[in-house]
Structures are given as C-alpha cells and as structure tokens.
Amino acid sequence: MTVAWFGTFWDVYSNLVLSVGTNALLALSIWLTLACGMLSIANAAFMAIGAYASALLTLNFGWPFPVALAAGMAAPALMAFLIGRPTLRLSGVYLAMATLAFGEVVRIVLLNTDRVTGGALGLNGIPQLTRWWHVALALAVTLAVLWRMRRSRIGRAFEAIKEDETAAGLMGIDVAGYKMLAFVLGAAIAGLAGALNAHLTFFIGPGEYGFDRAVEILTMAILGGIGSLTGPVVGAVILTLLPELLRALQNFRLVFNGLILVLIVLFLPRGIWDTERLRRWAGIVRRQA
Amino acid sequence: MKRNTLAHSLFALISATALAATAHAADIKIGVAEALSGGAAQYGISIRHGFELAADEINAAGGVNGNKLQLIIEDDQGKKEEAINVFKKLIFQDQVLMVFGPTLSNSAQAADPIAQAAKTVAFGTSNTADGITSIGDYVFRNSVTEADVLPETLRVAVKHAHIRKVAVMYGNDDVFTKSGYDNFVKALEHAKIPVTTTETFAKGDVDFKAQLTKIKATHPDAIVLSALLAEGAPIMVQARQLGITVPFIGGNGMNSVKVFDLAKGASDGLYVGSPWSASNESPENVKFIKAFEAKFKTQPDQFAAQSYDGMHIMVQALKTIKLGGNLAAERSALRDALPSVKWTGATGAFQFHRATDKAGKPAGYDAQQTAIVSVTKDGKFVIEK
C-alpha cells in the first residue's frame, strides 16, 4: 500500500524532487561567492558550460557518465579561472554587471555555434543517465565539503574577506587567491548541477541559461539566507516547489512568486533560515516549556 | 480571465449534470499541457481555445460513443522542467488517456520522452522543430513543419513576384524561427535561388533598421522572413519606412490576421504558406472561424486551428477503439488507431506520415498536408495558386 503510494508519488514527482537537488547545488554554488562578499551572477553561464560540455561528451562521443560529469565540472572551472583574474578585481555592483555581461556573451556564443551546440534548437536526445542517487550523492558531497571548509581556515578567510578585504589581506590571507577559489569552486558546482540536469531532461537549449536563470539562482540563495549552508538549500526547496503549490492561482501565479520574494527581502532580511532568529525562537520555546 | 473561470465552472457544472443524466457514460480524460503563462502564453492560450472549442462541439454532439471528453488543462509555463512535471502529473496522477502539447518545441524535447516511456500518446499541435517525432512511436503532431510548406510558398511567390534573389532574416534565439530558417535555406537551395545576405535578430529587439539597411543595399527581390509576429510585424513596418518595397516571404509564425493590426499600413506584400488560412473558404474552415469568433470574441489563428483539428483527429481514432478496463491497453490502442486517421478540418485534408529517428528507424508521426499560399493585400489574406 505504502509502496504503491510511493511508486505513484515518485512517478509524478521524481523530476520535481531531483530538480530540488540540482537547484540546491546551484544555490550553494552562488553561496560560495556570496560568502566571500562577491555578487557574481555568472552561475547560470557556468551551469550552461557544464551542461553543454557533459552532454556533448555523452551524446557525441559516448563517454561514460562519471567522466562526462567530471568534464562538466572542469570546463566551467577552467573558464572561471580564465576570466577570474581580471574580473574579480571588480567589486559590488560592477562585479555583478560584469558577470551578467559574461553570462550574456556565453548565451550568445551558444546560439551562434550552432554546428556544435545546435544553436537555438539546443541539444536533444541526451541520454537520461542521472539517477536519484547521483543527485543525492552530489548534494551530500558538496554539502560535506562546504561544511568542512566553513569550519576551517578557508571558511574563516572567506568570511574575513566578506567583512573587510583590506584587513583580511593584512591577516596574511591571499585575498585574490581565495576569491578565485570561491569563484572557481562555485563554477564547478554550478557546472555539476548543469551536467546532472542535462542528463535528466533529455534536452538543453541556450534560452534556459539566461538572465532569468541567473536571477533565480541568486533568489534561491538570498531567500534561504546565506548565513549558513542550510539557507541556500531551504531557498532552493521553496523556490522549486512554490510554482507547484501556487498552481491554483493560474495566470497570476508568478505575481505571487514575485510578491513572496519582495516580502522576504522586506521582512526577513537574513533570509528564511536565519540562524540567530531560529536560535531566539528555540530559546523562547524552551523558556515556555 | 475571470470570465474564463466562470465559463469553466459552468461547463463543469453542465457536464456534471449531463453525467448524472446518462448513468453509463464515463468521462474520457484528455491531458492538455500548454504554456498558459510566461512569454509563450500568447500561443498557449490560443491553442487552449482551439481544444476547448473542439471538445465542446464533440461533447455537444453526444461525445465519443456516448462518453464525454474531459479536458485536464495544465500550465507548462513554456519551461522544459515544468513541461516534464506537468506531463508526469497528467500521465501518472490524473491518469489521462493521452496528452496534447506542449506548446514549445523545446518543452516537447524534454517532455515527450516521458510520454513515450509511459506508452502514452503525446500529440503536439504547435511543435515544428525537426526531430521531435524521432523521440518515439507514441509521439504525434499535426503541426506541419516548414519543410513541408516552404517549397510551395517559394514556388508561388517566385511565380507572382518574379523573384531571382532573396535576402534572409530570422530570429536566431528561438527554436520556431531558427528551425524555420533551416528549412528556408534547404528550400532556397533546392529552388536554386541565391541569397544576398542573411541577417538575424533576437527576441525582444525593437530596432531592425540596421539589418534592413544592410539588406536594402544588396537589392534583393524579396525578403525571406522566419519570425514570430511579435518581431515580424515591426520588421515589416520598419522595412517600409526605409523604402524597401519588395515582398516578404514568411513562415508559419507570420500566418495570423493580427499582422494587419500590428503592421497596419505596412502589411501588404507578405506571402505565407500554411495548411490553414483565414481566407480559406472551405466549409470546415468557415464553420471553425465562425464558432471560434462566437465563443471567444476574437479571431482565431493558426495555432487555434491546429489544436482544433488536433482534437478532432484524436477523436476519430478514439471512436474506433474500445474503452473501459485497462488504461494501458486503451492508451496503446489509441496509439495504434491514430496513424490511419484521415480527417478534413479547418486546416484542410489531413493524414499522418511516419517519421524516422536518428538511426533511420521508423518513429513517430508527422503531418502531411498541402499548403495554401496567400499574400496580404489591403488588410486581407488573398489566396494565390
């Protein structure tokens, strides 16, 4: 009975559940740069590079999936490394705009290299190789690595850079190096999400990786809160499920999507998963108990 | 919007009463997955209207062998992930007999494999990209690809407008217009018509004069335009403003009476080829247009005509199979019955022809129809032979 119920549930919602996983990876990828105080919105582009690199390898050359996944991480990481040196000198809004422009350039290049990428028609017939445990494992490993990093000198360096770049440099922290690390690692995680997603949905096209996706990734992280690793994951879960939950609203559904985003920014400035607030609430509950 | 919901609930109420009256009749659940929000909603909503009109007509005439059609309509937002989710919901949760949609070819590339794996018919009425029906033998469409109509459009245009060389313009970031372009190129090569220059534009562009100025300098005899109306109409207006008087040869995307409004004063001289034309006075088409205008207070377009016909085509197959019992058996029976359907509707005479997959093995089914070529003149489509 339960098994049958789960079977139907999984038939209907497997894709949604796995989308939650890949979106969580994306949110974590932008969390990395945000943790360093950088607003880089090139993650949609890195996701595209990862998706195309891996899909081309499995589709055209029949490479094994794990190798294609590795390539899907390596390609955006390499790209991030190449553009990182000049780009990461910028800060604040300027960095955001430069990465935005980079994202547009990537999308247009994908459109224009149609011999390889299929242009606007995209790549279709990508083998569906992603299993649920691939996504689970990828998310678990990513979370474990980031969790460790956070509680090590790297995490402290990130936070120090976020708070005061100059002071961080004078603590002996290689500011440019750590920014690059966050940027490249974020690109690799975004690429992984892209590669997993591409092998889940049979099809990828350049339109999926534009400005909207970049904003969506950022929104997930901010919505959940970037004070912890749980925040981005929570944000990804909510933003992925929200459209399903709001189905009844029909034409005005996305209006509520936007409204929720505004309300959270206004009333939950540290995101939904605000550790301090949660601790406070827990304290109140304990006192009342 | 509000009126629609009201109409919906009224319809539900009426069908519920009808259901109570005829005790033995069961509803046949038909899934409809179209883009009802987002940028593609303008096509999705038109498509939904076509389905609703056809289903109402069929139900009013007593349904299919006494069974009423029940449409379960879901919004895929024009996104591939949503299309997958919606297909899964319709197939596994709502247990529909078959699914119409999705609106966009990209979504179809992602969602149709789901239907194929579940051995459920996926019937596209608006997907024109190559390769969709290669996905498998449960994938059908009655939307003609440009490959089928463009040679005819070119032939007629060349004959009437004395075309020796053309310039090409297309939207390169959209599947519909890009695949239209690919087929134009093939058709032009086949007809041995030289291309003076090829220009592109992107969705949301407001200015096309740079491209048009370049085109003007190459002195083509016509401009081949693979565009959707949103950009196609402004392109025609701006071309006329630059003193370009040569005719346009458009794809499916331009085949809409809205062109007379959106390109008012500059809408003459556009050749379009499509199985459906607003000016086609066949009795089926006249009836369709009349009924559509009465029901929705707006003029139909090609998307509505194709979905309208799609529903009728499906119902022809449905009539021949035995319902009741095993859903899986019903689904595959429907699939087996569909390929032999022949139907004459708003888009004229229709039949399927088999498509092949990448390896050349038989796969799904494409439309086989003859194109009607018409040219715009004084706010009307005039059919040319």
Place this chain on the structure above:
Amino acid sequence: MGRHRTAAGVSTPLLRLDGLSRHFGGLMVLQDVNLEIPRGGIFGLIGPNGAGKTTVFNLITGLLAPTSGRIEFEHHSLSGCSPHRITRLGIARTFQNIRLFREMSLLENVMVGLHAKLGYRTHDLILATGHFRRDERAARERARELLSWVRLDHKLSDRADNLSYGDQRKLELARALASNPKLLLLDEPVAGMNSGEKDALMSDVRRISERGYTIFMIEHDMRFVMGLCQDIAVLNFGRIIARGAPDAIRVNAEVIEAYLGREDDDAAPDGAPGAAA
C-alpha cells in the same frame, strides 16, 4: 638623525625605509623618509595630524605603493609585495579606526589572524585528517592564549561588534599578535580610550614587548608614547624632523614648533610634547 645611515656594524636594522616618498596627485604626503628600526624594543612615530604617519604604515604593509624609495624588511625588499605576503614575512598591524571582523566571534577573529600558521592542505581538510584536527585545535588554544594576554579570554564566543571600544582595540591587538610577527605596527592604539583603559593597555603593550616582539607605534597620546618608547621619530609635513630618545624629543625646538605652529590641530593642547612632560 634619520638622514645619516647607520654605519655597518652595531646591529642590522629589522626595518629600513630608504628615501621613501609618496604623492597623491600633486600632494606630497611623504618626502624622502629614511628610518631604521632596530630589532627589539618599542619605537614611536609621532607628529601633528596630517603629517603622513598612517601613510608610512600603509606603505610598509603594502596597502599603498611608494612613489619612490624602498622598504627593506630583514634584507627583503618589500616593493611590489602584496599585503598578505608582507604579513607572512612577519609584519602585523592594527588600525587607527579599528577594523575588526564584526560579525565573527572573538575567537574567530584571532583565528583569522592565525591563518598563515595553519599548515594543513585541502585534502586534510576534506577528510578531516589528524593533521587538520591537530592544527585547528592548536590554533584554538593559541587564540585563547592570545586573548588571555589582553584579558579577553572570558568573552571568547561573543560577537566582536558587541565589545566596548577599549576591548575592541585589545582584540585587534591580540589578532595582530596571532601571526607571531617580528614587527608589530600599532596605529594610535589608545585613541578614544579613557585613562584607566590607557594604563591597562600600556602595561599590556609593555608585557608584549617583553616577550620579544618589536613594536613600532604611531600615537598622539604623549604620555603613552613617552612612557613606552625608547626611541622616537617625529614626522611633520611628510618629513622626518627629529629622532631620538623621549627626553631629547621633548625639548627639541623644531618639534615644539611643529606642534605649536598648527593652531588648527585639535590634538595640540595636550598632544604637544611639552604638555605631556
């Protein structure tokens, strides 16, 4: 005076500024500054506001590049070195306008200072090897110890921005010490403190110096400087105008002139060397 280079012999200086100049646009903030700071002891740099003192620190720590001249630290030229390299060579500093990591705890602040001392590698970190855990534990212990030096070890997990002003200065000092610097630069360490806090810090700094750290401080508070430093240089309008022991500086005519000649100087009444004497 600074102009005369020390003859080879006695002891090689820890830090040497050689003909250092820095211009901002047309403004010459530092001109031909020559200074040698010996190993050990507490060295002071004083001068009226706007004399260019903080610029000297910014040049030493690599935040600014000199327009001309060179800086040598233990025979290494620092020109072109990025701040983090300079820190790793053994120079640490505090700031005039405290720059703590405000959202981090005290312990974390000091542990950031220990950054370069942690030798584990990425795979140690990911696999949480013994090396990683040992290093982290040692760092935590060391941070606790440094905080106890400045008597803040009872507030380890407080957030830095919850500290009082005086405690923030002490935390910054502990954080600077974390890199175990050969040279510690203090930029106005008692600015904004009350006299009780000043006295306490004075003994803290003295104890730190006794542990063998070389200290180079900029300070306005003459009682503090004169009480701590063995050797003082005076900067005015970007030039070194005097150098010597506190008693000699106190009576140096040029120095008194420099302070008294600037009426707009808010630090003048009690900041002038004479007043503090």
Place this chain on the structure above:
Amino acid sequence: MLAQQLVNALSLGCVYALFALGFTLIFGVLGVINLSHGAVFMVGAYAAEQAVSHLGLPLWGALIVAFAFSGVLGLVIDLLVLRPLRARNAPHLIPMIATIGVGIILTNAIQGIFGAQNIRFPEQLVSNRTISVEGIDVTALELGIILLSFMLMALLLLALKKTQLGRALRAIAESPRAAYLLGINVEGLFYLTSFVAAGLGGIAGVLIGLYSNALFPLMGKSMLEKGIAVIILGGMGDMRGALIGGLFLGLAEVLSVAYVGSSMRDAVAFGLLFLILLIRPRGLFGTLMERKV
C-alpha cells in the same frame, strides 16, 4: 549605406538613452540599481495605450498619462519597498533584489490582465511619415525621439546644475547623511526622484512602444538589459552618461550588424560592456554624479 546606418545608430542610441535616463537617475540619487525599471516602463506604455484606446487621447495626452501613471507607480514602489530598506540601512544589493521581485509582480500582473500577445497603439496616434533626404530615410517619430532625449537630458542636467533642487540632489548623491545634516529633506527628494525617474520610464515606454509598433509584457526585459549596459558604459548615475552610453551602444550595435554580422550584435554589445568594466570600471567617460558603490 553608412550614412543611413549612422542615422539608425543615432535613433537607436536615443531610444536606449531615453530608457536609461530614469534608470540612471534613480541610481545616481538613491544608489539603487532598480531592476523594476523595465517593468515600470512597460506599465506606463500599457496605461497610455488604455487611455488612448478608451479616451481617444492624442500623443501628448498619452505621454502625460504614462508619466503620471508610471510616476505614481514608482512612488508606490519607493514607499512600500525601497523606503523600509533605506530605513534599516540594507546593503545596496538588497534593494536590487527586491526590485527584481517588483518587476516579476508587475510583468505578470500585466500579462494576467492583458495577455502575453503584442498589442499596439492606434496608428493615427503618431504620423507614420518618412522623411527622405539624400537617400536617408528617417521617420518623424525617430526625429521626435532624438530631439526629446537630447532635450530631456539637457533639462535634467540644467536642473541639476542650476537649481537649488539640483544642488540638493547632488549633495544627496555625494552623501545622503551629509545632505541630511545640511537640512535637506532627503526622504522627500528620494520620493521626488522615484516619481520623476519612473515617470520618465513611462514616457520612454510610450515612445519605444510606438517606435517598435509593439507593446508586450516582457518589452521591458531586453530593454532593461540594454539599459544596464548603457549606464555602465556612460558611468553610473551620470545624466550625460545615459545619452553618451546610449549613443555608444547604439553605434556599437549598428556597426556590428553592418560589418561583423547581425548574430553577433548582442555579443558585441555585452562583450564590449564586459571589457569596458575590466578596463574602466567607472564607465567610459567622466562622471558628474558618481556615487560610491
């Protein structure tokens, strides 16, 4: 052909400038990258279209309706969203994210009400006449847009330079805190700026809607992306920059179509933007109202 292309570049550049004026004004004074400006621009155009088709207003009436409607909308956005964020001193990226949400709300509300398909202004609203001089074709509307964007920019510049209000705004741009201490009604001027900037957006919506013959809910989106490029090229918060950046982008796009290939049009635009940020992050040109970010 080059002469015609240069005229094309001029009118396209002015289209961009027209949009960017309000966008850059908000950034200059409020320090916010207002990503709902594209949506406000679109709403203004729709409001004017409704007024024209229901009330039969002439062009100037449509422009007034758009200015007022968008302006009030901008004011409401400021009151409900930006003011609370200012009050709690949120880091500057937070208001930007909030305006993304506002943009989503407006775009989808309009789409829910009017549908996703293109609509257009009645064609008699503006003369469709083409003026041909020496083989160069230009429409009356294009001339109007070119004139208006130069005039609006000159007007704004003059207002900022010569009036008391302008001086107050520049003081706020330098430092809102210092301006407050000088007794300037900072909040009031923030409201005024939000109103005027959004109103300008509405005017741009009408004119660009007329220029491209199409209104649709997403019309603000690609314009917003171009607008971002324009204000960065011109220097953020700089009034002259909006025009210079707009003209520069228009020229770059038109020339890339003419000599590189139209499929590279946006790649050239954004590639240029990327490069310029790396080389000259403060924009190509000097700035009048630069704000620290």
